[in-house]
Amino acid sequence: MWRHWDLIKNLTSREIKARYKQSFLGFFWIILNPFCQMLIMSFVFSKIMKVQNLGVPYPIFLYTGLLPWMFFGNSLGSSMGILVGNGSLLKKIYFPREILILSTLLAKTFDFFLASIIFLFLMIFFKVPFTGFMFLFIPIFLIQFLFIYGLSLFLSAINLFYRDVQYLFDLVLTLWFYLTPIIYSVEFFPEKYRFIFKFNPMSVFINAYRQVLLGRNWPSWSSLGIGLGVSLMVYLVAYKIFKKLEGTFADVV
Amino acid sequence: MSEITGNSVVSFNSVDKYFYLQHQKTLKELVDALFKRKRTLERIHALKNVSLTIKRGETVGVIGKNGAGKSTLLKLIAGVSSPTSGKVEVCGKVSPLIELGAGFHPELTGRENIFLNGAILGLKENYIKAKFNEIVEFSEIRKFIDIPVKYYSSGMYMRLAFSVAIFVDPEILLIDEILAVGDIAFQEKCMRKMEEFKINGVTIVFVSHSMANVEKFCSRIIYLKEGKVMWDGEVKEGIKRYMLES
Numbered sequence: 001m002w003r004h005w006d007l008i009k010n011l012t013s014r015e016i017k018a019r020y021k022q023s024f025l026g027f028f029w030i031i032l033n034p035f036c037q038m039l040i041m042s043f044v045f046s047k048i049m050k051v052q053n054l055g056v057p058y059p060i061f062l063y064t065g066l067l068p069w070m071f072f073g074n075s076l077g078s079s080m081g082i083l084v085g086n087g088s089l090l091k092k093i094y095f096p097r098e099i100l101i102l103s104t105l106l107a108k109t110f111d112f113f114l115a116s117i118i119f120l121f122l123m124i125f126f127k128v129p130f131t132g133f134m135f136l137f138i139p140i141f142l143i144q145f146l147f148i149y150g151l152s153l154f155l156s157a158i159n160l161f162y163r164d165v166q167y168l169f170d171l172v173l174t175l176w177f178y179l180t181p182i183i184y185s186v187e188f189f190p191e192k193y194r195f196i197f198k199f200n201p202m203s204v205f206i207n208a209y210r211q212v213l214l215g216r217n218w219p220s221w222s223s224l225g226i227g228l229g230v231s232l233m234v235y236l237v238a239y240k241i242f243k244k245l246e247g248t249f250a251d252v253v
Numbered sequence: 254m255s256e257i258t259g260n261s262v263v264s265f266n267s268v269d270k271y272f273y274l275q276h277q278k279t280l281k282e283l284v285d286a287l288f289k290r291k292r293t294l295e296r297i298h299a300l301k302n303v304s305l306t307i308k309r310g311e312t313v314g315v316i317g318k319n320g321a322g323k324s325t326l327l328k329l330i331a332g333v334s335s336p337t338s339g340k341v342e343v344c345g346k347v348s349p350l351i352e353l354g355a356g357f358h359p360e361l362t363g364r365e366n367i368f369l370n371g372a373i374l375g376l377k378e379n380y381i382k383a384k385f386n387e388i389v390e391f392s393e394i395r396k397f398i399d400i401p402v403k404y405y406s407s408g409m410y411m412r413l414a415f416s417v418a419i420f421v422d423p424e425i426l427l428i429d430e431i432l433a434v435g436d437i438a439f440q441e442k443c444m445r446k447m448e449e450f451k452i453n454g455v456t457i458v459f460v461s462h463s464m465a466n467v468e469k470f471c472s473r474i475i476y477l478k479e480g481k482v483m484w485d486g487e488v489k490e491g492i493k494r495y496m497l498e499s
Contacts, residue, residue, distance in 0.1 A: 164275075
């Protein structure tokens with residue numbers, strides 16, 4: 001993989017530059033989009049629905065869940081179309097195909113960190129203290145990245161064979177959003193159903209982010225362990241399938 | 254039999270390639286077709302028991318009608334597609350001069366695209382930096398190098414793509430009907446570059462419908478018909494057989 005570092009770098013900057021040039025607000029849009037969503041949802045849920053007792057102000061609680069979720073959704077959304085979109089390349093020249101997926105995810109990682117700047121401002125604004133626990137977000141992010149990478153490999157390959165998997169997955173994504181504690185906290189759920197969050201990696205990650213950033217504490221290692229296990233499994237299975245199908249990509253695209 | 258030995262760079266050993274023509278491109282169509290008991294997949298036998306070796310420095314012309322398996326042959330050499338059975342061995346850096354500009358992004362400038370396309374072709378960034386001026390010089394579009402390629406004419410687009418591709422320093426060059434690049438002067442320049450490659454001992458596999466080009470350029474002909482090798486050898490004889498049967 002490292003042999004192809006130049007290619008990964010160039011494809012990643014292609015993604016970033018191209019989008020920057022296409023949209024009117026450029027990089028600013030990447031920050032503005034999640035921020036506006038946060039404002040709207042904060043208004044709805046804290047002022048109208050009156051969600052309370054979270055220990056921290058609702059906007060920052062929400063943003064801690066919304067950012068990793070948007071990273072997840074945007075990454076899958078873009079990587080599903082990437083093989084179809086680069087069809088003419090797939091037919092002509094060989095390089096490990098996962099590079100296309102990886103560089104899409106790296107471009108989305110760039111967005112994620114750019115949008116996180118707002119998060120720092122929110123922390124200052126709501127007077128949430130900065131602590132050393134914050135740095136634990138890095139391992140959590142890496143596990144989340146692995147999970148997304150695995151899913152992207154699988155879905156992008158399937159989408160090449162049946163082009164509407166993309167639309168089907170949009171539906172799944174909407175359902176998944178509501179089954180993940182983004183706009184609410186796990187405690188709002190009846191106790192006997194809470195086990196579902198344990199097996200939803202996205203829920204595990206978001207809870208862990210909140211624990212280290214807002215709770216200023218260690219994450220729940222057992223949940224994170226299950227999250228890592230699931231991510232690793234998804235990645236290994238997806239990679240195997242991806243590599244098995246790779247030799248036929250050029251025939252079907 | 255045909256293992257990679259000494260000076261052979263490409264070897265096909267009883268290669269068969271099937272691919273499936275998917276009649277339904279979406280799940281929706283698939284479900285529909287399953288209910289109506291329509292065919293979902295059609296198996297196509299693109300290459301039939303192909304065995305051949307290409308030696309270092311050979312210039313091989315591949316001819317045949319559309320659908321004879323010429324492109325499939327190139328795909329297998331390029332390594333983008335894998336054989337259904339049999340063995341394909343390729344030794345050396347393959348660079349395809351096929352449908353140029355596939356890696357270009359319309360929003361990026363010519364300059365940015367040179368680096369992007371170079372990376373796709375497996376070039377190191379430092380190498381592209383060092384060769385940058387030569388690449389631009391060859392393309393003859395220095396004036397437009399800093400504007401997005403979406404504003405390029407198709408001729409300029411091809412010129413740029415071709416210029417990047419020839420700086421790859423290939424060991425095995427795959428050419429698929431690309432000598433229709435730009436105007437006559439540029440085409441001649443491309444041909445000269447090809448001759449240069451030939452002299453320098455680059456192995457060239459050349460797919461073309463133009464018998465004149467093939468005859469001028471190649472030292473060996475592979476004539477494919479419906480996935481089978483009908484002739485592999487002397488140029489004039491290969492062309493004669495192809496012309497007789499079509």
